[in-house]
Amino acid sequence: MTEHRNQPDQARHEELERVWGNEPGWRSASAVNHTTVGLRFLITGLAFFLVGGVLAMLVRTQLALPEQDIIGPDLYNQIFTMHGTVMMFLFAIPVLEGAAMYLIPKMIGTRDLVFPRLSALGYYCYLFGGLIIMSSLVLQIAPDAGWFMYTPLSSSTYSPGPGSDFWLLGITFVEISAISAGVELVVSILRTRANGMALNKMPIFCWYILAMALMIIFGFPPLILGSILLELERAAGWVFFEVAGGGDPLLWQHLFWLFGHPEVYIIFLPAAGIVSTLIPVFAQRPLVGYRWIVLAIIVMGFISFGLWVHHMFTVGIPQLALAFFSVASMLVAIPTAIQIFSWLATLWSGKVLFRLPMLWILGFLIVFVCGGLTGVMLALVPFNWQVHDTHFVVAHMHYVLVGGMLFPLVAGFYYWLPHISGRMPSDTLGRWGFWLFFGGFNMTFLLMHLTGLLGMPRRVYTYDAEMGWGWLNLLSSVGGFVMAIGVAVVILDIALHFRFGRKAERNPWNADTLEWATPMPVSAYNFASLPDITTRHPMWDQPDLPDTIAAGKHGLPEVLNQRRDIFGSDAITGKVREIVHLPTNSWLPMQTAAVIAVVCISLLVKAYPLALAACFGVLFFALRWSWHNGAHPVASPWRDDDPVDPPLHSRTFDGPGLWGMVISLMANGTLYVSLLFGWFYLWTAAPQWAAPEEGPIALLPLIASGVLLSLAVLVFRRAVSQLRQGTDARLQNLLWLAAGLGLLHFLSLVWVLVTAPLTPGELAHDAVLTVMLYYLLFHGGLATIFTVLQAVRVRIGYVALRLPYEPVVVQPFWMYTLGVFWMSFAAFVLLPMAWGGV
Structure with a gap:
């Protein structure tokens, strides 16, 4: 009788596995499933971490004793540049994004991220970009200007080889990965949570990842813009950072740290999310101050964008700015302290189980608090002046970043390993790994505070014996190798546990979050049915939830028309609004x-x-x-048996694609605002800024181009408005008219650019104007292409009154293109004219 009852369930599970699973063998490279993509990020990030660790050990070997020549100055510059680059860009951010990609759908009760192909694109951009950067080291032409690439050290004059180009192009390539993950995670968290999972019932880890993803969207574009401008200066001779042409090297520092300081919190927030997730589990009580922590996350995200200048206290900025950024740098300690006190209160009021992951959490609390204290010290301008560019800053950075990120990350690895493998790690090996790492870490970097206070500069490849730093550096180097042994033990433990680990029970830590309601090891589809959530602690309050999910007693238990379906939910309440059909495995x-x-x-x-x-x-x-989107047969052809309540997302006006477009335009807008910032900064601060007496851009053709763009947007809006009003009679004609007007706008902009007497190789003024015109051209052309595709799809039948989804997604792009055009006209043309010349 039992066998008879289980047969339908078994067949249903096999069907789900077939539809959601990866292709076998080498064809699995086409996988887009979030579990697979997330694990690939984690494994690749670990490989890059090992490379970065080897580079660090080479640095410590060179500095262990005074006056050594094991590594020459040129190679040393390449090694420390690549160490910082690998750890910051190829390990920290990608690994945390990979962990988020793996966990978020499971925590919010869905089967995949909302844009699976975007996740896969992000991974391959990360992999290929990382290999491009690492190849420079193999070819012995690696960048040598520091992982921050300050100009003019990174200019073609002082770095004439291709090393800086490897950094600029490779990092920009990798940043595509980061921003795609940011868009993916924001939309997935807001629009695909389990039915009933309102924002106030969302796991705290999801709040941290939401903040991290939004910070990526607003924080990474300034560096992308800076990298593009510097590469244009190096490759094409356009002047942006060259003083003689009206540029300013400090513009690079501003653009870099507009990214660089938020990145510290982008790294910290997911790690703190792991801490906030694990502490309640091992204290066996809910997190104290959930709402206060959410508020602290939001405040920290905002404040972090106002701190970038504290990296530039010694470049000669005004006293008022020094005071403002010094105070802001100290204020960020408040939301950090709220989280720390919440963690301590949770531990104090619970019954703490000192399991292996908890050991790493305690190590984090000790190391990160120490790093936070030295951060407050560096926020004080007089002290900052004294220790700037010394080993004190290096030690502080490692205490904050390694203590704030790596300790929680290893705790998370140990905590979620049973979820991946179905087996438990070795407690003995894990504890040996922790104590070796913890002791070696403090031995390495605690002593570096002392060498910094004694005046040892960072980025020097050797030093005189008379300076008295030798014994401190020797002990610091010994500590580095002890730490490396600890890393090796942890990796050995993780590798061995897949073969020899004890089989894990269901929910082995007695956790409260939803990912432990999935099978172990996890299936390709996560949940056999999508659960309804009524509490913030579903695994504590609904202990039978895994059984009811597996039995198909919740949403979408069956595969419909061979589609990968998940629920789309309201961003605030979490109530189901539509069924989102996702793309399957793809080579694209x-x-x-x-x-x-x-x-x-x-x-x-x-x-x-x-x-x-x-x-x-x-x-x-x-x-x-x-x-291959919308109602295309590859995605979701129209069928008479399509669900009506809730409908498929391609049959609505507000699917996740619209949200993805808006979030992407936020990142795009940040890049544009960074360009405006650069324009106004050079205008007001560059010491030799100069502009032509007469404006180099023809005014009337530019206005005509803007009028054509405005008409195109009005026509496109009319087409979408008709769809919303329930008619598609003139839809195709309106789309073709909008595309035609867009093409005329594009051609007129080309004429303006060709006829303008711009000299970007001589004047920074003209270089920025040229970049602005190319930016407008790119968006005008892309909007036109999008509209042509929409008109063709109307003719084929992929867009219609019953399939209104796609034009609504394209409309914000047209609106954005129009907005940046007239904003550019005002900022780059009208304002200089009104000012009487720039």
């Missing part, structure tokens, strides 16, 4: 990333015709990608 993400890699490599070897051809290849794959 890998193909698109591979062609982008060809663009980067072609630019590195200065094969510009090949780079241009590869750009058209990127456009081809991107358009093919977008073509």
